[in-house]
Amino acid sequence: MTIRDYIAEQAQAVEQALSVIIPADWDIPKPLRESMMYSITAGGKRLRPILVLAAAHAASGIEEAERAAMPVACAIELIHTYSLVHDDLPAMDDDDYRRGKPTNHKVYGEAMAVLAGDALLTHAFHSVTRATEHELVTVEAALAITRDLAYYAGAAGMVGGQAADILGEQGVTALSDLEYIHLHKTSDLIAFSLLAGGRVGGAETQQLEALEAFGRKLGLAFQIQDDILDLVGDEQKLGKKTNSDVAQKKVTYPYLLGLDKSKELVEQLTSEAKQSLEIAKLPEPARLEEIADYLMQRDH
Numbered sequence: 001m002t003i004r005d006y007i008a009e010q011a012q013a014v015e016q017a018l019s020v021i022i023p024a025d026w027d028i029p030k031p032l033r034e035s036m037m038y039s040i041t042a043g044g045k046r047l048r049p050i051l052v053l054a055a056a057h058a059a060s061g062i063e064e065a066e067r068a069a070m071p072v073a074c075a076i077e078l079i080h081t082y083s084l085v086h087d088d089l090p091a092m093d094d095d096d097y098r099r100g101k102p103t104n105h106k107v108y109g110e111a112m113a114v115l116a117g118d119a120l121l122t123h124a125f126h127s128v129t130r131a132t133e134h135e136l137v138t139v140e141a142a143l144a145i146t147r148d149l150a151y152y153a154g155a156a157g158m159v160g161g162q163a164a165d166i167l168g169e170q171g172v173t174a175l176s177d178l179e180y181i182h183l184h185k186t187s188d189l190i191a192f193s194l195l196a197g198g199r200v201g202g203a204e205t206q207q208l209e210a211l212e213a214f215g216r217k218l219g220l221a222f223q224i225q226d227d228i229l230d231l232v233g234d235e236q237k238l239g240k241k242t243n244s245d246v247a248q249k250k251v252t253y254p255y256l257l258g259l260d261k262s263k264e265l266v267e268q269l270t271s272e273a274k275q276s277l278e279i280a281k282l283p284e285p286a287r288l289e290e291i292a293d294y295l296m297q298r299d300h
């Protein structure tokens with residue numbers, strides 16, 4: 001199977017799991033449930049959950065580990081989705097479109113969008129606990145994943161990166177400031193995905209460290225590629241407006257380094273990421289390596 005087909009197949013499995021992630025028998029106000037489901041089912045590449053599944057398989061050498069990892073894969077997509085809903089709010093990036101559709105607050109109003117984001121975030125932790133229903137996932141692994149999720153998605157992770165971004169707006173001039181923002185805002189959820197997949201797959205401590213490093217570098221490469229696509233990408237394919245960074249006077253890698261150097265950096269980071277993966281010596285690392293190459297060449 002080609003990597004494109006693999007990604008498409010895994011994305012479909014994730015979509016299926018997400019479509020029933022909120023229990024049908026929970027008594028939830030209708031607009032809140034609708035607002036949550038609107039963003040959960042709005043599409044997206046499902047990159048982070050696919051990385052969880054691929055890492056679980058790579059670390060265990062067992063395909064069944066993908067099924068065991070699905071609740072954790074859904075959890076990271078719930079966190080990612082909440083972050084997008086909140087990021088699009090007028091108090092933050094004030095965007096009208098996301099994933100090719102009107103943003104959550106444009107459809108359900110600001111208050112419901114805030115609450116839908118809150119509920120998606122909370123539900124992620126519920127989903128992690130359900131991973132223990134599969135015999136491959138120990139309670140210890142689920143506990144470690146819960147702790148990691150709180151760390152990588154929280155104040156020292158993605159939320160911290162977003163705060164640094166807002167605090168530094170237009171004041172960022174050093175590459176190191178920009179790197180801090182990207183490492184936390186983007187890389188942390190990707191690093192978590194690799195780490196969590198590794199935990200489901202029973203990876204050893206050193207393998208977990210190498211997987212985390214793989215994710216961190218891959219995440220940085222992914223974000224720089226995102227900045228590049230904002231300048232030279234296709235609006236149709238991206239599902240959002242291009243040149244938004246320029247319009248918002250955002251300091252990005254292409255702004256600080258130029259387009260060519262930024263492209264070189266994406267290649268360099270991808271290569272470094274793959275070196276970290278090699279160090280992990282996983283039983284079946286091929287798909288993870290292919291995903292790294294695929295992301296470097298992505299156009300959306």
Ligand code: GRG
Binds near residue numbers: 044080099223
């Ligand atoms: C509001 C706490 C809080 C955090 C917001 C996600 C985020 C942090 C901001 C969104 C803006 C942005 C460009 C963030 C960097 C991460 C990133 C590249 C998000 C887009 O991820 P994709 O491309 O999106 O995986 P899809 O739609 O494919 O899931």
